[in-house]
Amino acid sequence: MVQRVLTNISSWWASLSSGKREGYKAEVLFSRLVYLWILINGIILLPIMDLAIGPDGYTYRTTFSPTLRDNFVYMLNYSPERYVVIYWCMMISSLMALLNVGGMLVRTMSWLSLLIIASSTNLVFNAGIQVAFNWAFFLIFLFPNRKIDWKVILSRLAFIGAKIQFLMIYFFSGVFKLIVEDWISGDSVRLLSFLPQYTPDWMACVLQSVDWLAITLNYIILFYLVLFPLLIWVKKLKTPLMIIGVGFHLYTAFVMRLYDFGSIMLIGYVLFLSADKIDWLFSQMTKLPILKHFVLK
Amino acid sequence: MIKSRLKLRKPILKFISIFGLIALASHFTLVGIAVAPYNWSQPDIYFLADNYLKPQFRQYWQLFAPVPRESSRLYYSYYSDGSWSNQISLSEEMKDLGFPLVERIALKSAYYLALETKKNTEINSDDTKNYRVVKASHSYYRAAFVCLQNARKNYLVEPDSIKLTLERDLFPKSGHTQVKTIIDYYGPESVN
Numbered sequence: 001m002v003q004r005v006l007t008n009i010s011s012w013w014a015s016l017s018s019g020k021r022e023g024y025k026a027e028v029l030f031s032r033l034v035y036l037w038i039l040i041n042g043i044i045l046l047p048i049m050d051l052a053i054g055p056d057g058y059t060y061r062t063t064f065s066p067t068l069r070d071n072f073v074y075m076l077n078y079s080p081e082r083y084v085v086i087y088w089c090m091m092i093s094s095l096m097a098l099l100n101v102g103g104m105l106v107r108t109m110s111w112l113s114l115l116i117i118a119s120s121t122n123l124v125f126n127a128g129i130q131v132a133f134n135w136a137f138f139l140i141f142l143f144p145n146r147k148i149d150w151k152v153i154l155s156r157l158a159f160i161g162a163k164i165q166f167l168m169i170y171f172f173s174g175v176f177k178l179i180v181e182d183w184i185s186g187d188s189v190r191l192l193s194f195l196p197q198y199t200p201d202w203m204a205c206v207l208q209s210v211d212w213l214a215i216t217l218n219y220i221i222l223f224y225l226v227l228f229p230l231l232i233w234v235k236k237l238k239t240p241l242m243i244i245g246v247g248f249h250l251y252t253a254f255v256m257r258l259y260d261f262g263s264i265m266l267i268g269y270v271l272f273l274s275a276d277k278i279d280w281l282f283s284q285m286t287k288l289p290i291l292k293h294f295v296l297k
Numbered sequence: 298m299i300k301s302r303l304k305l306r307k308p309i310l311k312f313i314s315i316f317g318l319i320a321l322a323s324h325f326t327l328v329g330i331a332v333a334p335y336n337w338s339q340p341d342i343y344f345l346a347d348n349y350l351k352p353q354f355r356q357y358w359q360l361f362a363p364v365p366r367e368s369s370r371l372y373y374s375y376y377s378d379g380s381w382s383n384q385i386s387l388s389e390e391m392k393d394l395g396f397p398l399v400e401r402i403a404l405k406s407a408y409y410l411a412l413e414t415k416k417n418t419e420i421n422s423d424d425t426k427n428y429r430v431v432k433a434s435h436s437y438y439r440a441a442f443v444c445l446q447n448a449r450k451n452y453l454v455e456p457d458s459i460k461l462t463l464e465r466d467l468f469p470k471s472g473h474t475q476v477k478t479i480i481d482y483y484g485p486e487s488v489n
Contacts, residue, residue, distance in 0.1 A: 176362035
């Protein structure tokens with residue numbers, strides 16, 4: 001077992017440092033989906049842009065920070081009149097990154113403008129936007145159209161970074177649940193059902209009347225989150241784990257109405273798809289004429 | 298010529314790989330320290346990691362831990378031209394705008410204020426409450442600011458003060474269906 005792990009690590013290292021890459025479709029698909037997510041959420045923000053981040057909006061104005069970094073990131077708290085420029089910078093650079101035009105500069109602009117908007121929209125978006133800007137940072141170093149060796153290495157490292165980020169989200173949200181009594185006692189799903197903002201009436205009825213269902217769901221979620229970072233590497237368990245995860249995030253997106261968080265976490269599953277499943281996805285996507293020309297560009 | 302260039306390239310690629318892996322490992326070590334439970338690391342190390350993380354990589358993963366035990370609604374009244382307005386429901390006003398994202402603003406303003414209140418309030422067995430100190434908190438000012446903006450937009454006034462009322466439906470652990478509504482009053486507080 002230990003010998004196998006060591007062999008895998010050494011072959012992975014040889015492959016990484018050689019600057020060669022065989023399959024890269026997962027990276028292409030992942031980066032396109034993240035930029036698509038930014039664009040869709042940007043479009044949703046458009047009609048309420050002045051309310052959310054404009055000078056007459058709800059962003060609470062804070063005083064200047066002593067550090068240059070904070071003043072830059074929280075720019076819209078101090079100078080909300082720049083919101084139109086920042087917003088369109090985010091939209092145009094994300095569109096260009098989606099179409100793989102403009103390189104690292106465009107991807108850096110996409111990350112920075114998303115970060116600035118996220119820092120002023122705490123009351124509008126939820127944790128989904130945090131996942132998005134953390135991934136957008138790694139995507140700066142991901143070159144979907146790789147030909148030069150050092151770019152291949154950077155892309156592979158960026159892809160690993162995005163994977164670790166995803167696993168950390170699961171692991172730490174599981175850890176925090178493990179130290180809270182609600183989750184340990186199996187009561188949390190039932191307690192959540194009393195909050196109308198997260199549970200619609202029909203679901204609340206089910207969860208409050210069927211005790212065992214709420215308790216089972218509680219423990220499935222708890223153990224899923226903590227064990228996912230380990231079990232996802234076991235080939236036999238990968239597919240069932242991903243099916244549970246997709247169901248879990250579809251529920252988060254559509255039933256709990258946290259669609260931004262649910263959808264970005266669903267995108268994260270692309271990181272763990274095997275090469276044959278990615279090939280199948282691509283073959284399905286390229287059947288659509290609109291996607292055919294730029295999916296693999 | 299080509300062979301010598303290839304030979305040169307190999308160490309450079311190895312260097313990029315090693316440097317990249319070290320950078321990645323350092324980044325995630327600091328992220329791990331900053332997002333882990335506070336008592337997992339020394340305070341000075343936590344401070345260093347937290348300083349690295351915020352604001353450009355900030356993240357919090359205490360999702361529903363603990364599970365919120367209450368549903369809160371925020372009401373406000375404003376003081377303008379020598380009189381107080383009637384109590385206005387912030388969530389109703391936001392709902393009328395017809396955008397789910399704007400509705401979240403009302404929900405989150407109430408939620409953060411309730412969270413701050415919960416930290417500083419102790420409800421005794423005889424339903425009396427220990428005094429809370431939330432007026433100076435960020436969540437209080439943020440909620441008051443949202444209400445102030447609504448008063449300006451919807452009633453075309455420039456209020457001198459905002460009075461907040463937080464209606465909280467509590468779900469005590471024993472007997473889940475029992476709902477206990479607690480109302481907290483904040484203000485009047487000058488908004489300027």
